[in-house]
Amino acid sequence: VDIGNTMVLMYAKFGLIDLAQEIFNKLQDRDVVSWNTLIAGYVDQSCSEQVFRCVEQMQISGFPPDAITFVSLLKVCATVRDIDKGKFIHSQIERHGLSTQNLIIGNALVDMYGKCGSVEESMDVFDHSLERTIEMWNALMTTFSQTGCVNDIRKVFMEMQQDNIMPNHVTFSCVLAACSHSGSVDDASRAFLSINTFHGVPHTEDHYLCIVDLFTRTGELEKAEAMVKNLPFQFDE
Secondary structure (H helix, E strand, C coil): CHHHHHHHHHHHHCCCHHHHHHHHHHCCCCCHHHHHHHHHHHHHCCCHHHHHHHHHHHHHCCCCCCHHHHHHHHHHHHHHCCHHHHHHHHHHHHHCCCCCCCHHHHHHHHHHHHHCCCHHHHHHHHHCCCCCCHHHHHHHHHHHHCCCCHHHHHHHHHHHHHCCCCCCHHHHHHHHHHHHHHCCHHHHHHHHHHHHHCCCCCCCHHHHHHHHHHHHHCCCHHHHHHHHHCCCCCCCC
16 A cells, blocks of 8 residues: 555656546555545645545545645635635534644645635634744735735734744745735835845745836836846746
C-alpha cells in the first residue's frame, strides 16, 4: 500500500491526475492516505466536483474523513468561493470532533472564510484559535487585503509582531496588495522600502508586481512601465 500511495502521489504531483486515478483504482489495499493523496491531487488540479465525489466514495468505502481530508475540502471551497459548502464542512469538522484548535484546520478555515469574503467569520475562527501560525496570520491579512482595509492590515501587522511572529514575504504581499486596492501610494512606498531595509526580507516578484498594479490603478502608467522594464526578474510575457 505504501508503494501504491507513493505512485499515486508521484503522478498527482506531475499533474497527471488521470494516471493517478488509474493507479488508485488498481490498488488492492487502500488506506486513508490513499484517498487523501488522490483527493489532494484533484484539489491541485482545481477539479472541485471530483474532490467531493472522492470524499463521498471514501466514506462509502468505510474511511471517515480526517483533518487532511477536511483541509482539502476547505481549499476547494476557498477556490470556488462557495461559503455555503464551506460552512457545511465546518459543521462536519465539529461533528467529527476535529476541533478548530487543530492548526492545519484552523489555517484552512481562516483562509476559506476570508477568500469567500466573510471577514467576521474568518476573524471569529482566528480569535478562538489557541495557537496561531504565520500561515494563519497571513490568511487573516489576505482577508483584509482583498478589501483594501489598510488600517486593519496595519493593526493586524502590529499585533502579529507583538505576538512574536516574524513577518515573511507573504505577509508583505498582503500589505502591498491592500495598499494597491486602496490606492495608497505613500503607504505602499514606505512598506516596500521597509521590507528589505528594516525587516531583512528579500523582495519577491509578487512585491514588485503589487507596486506595478498600484501604479496602474492610480493612473501612473509611466511609473508602472518603468518598473516593469527594470524588474530584477525574467518573465515569459
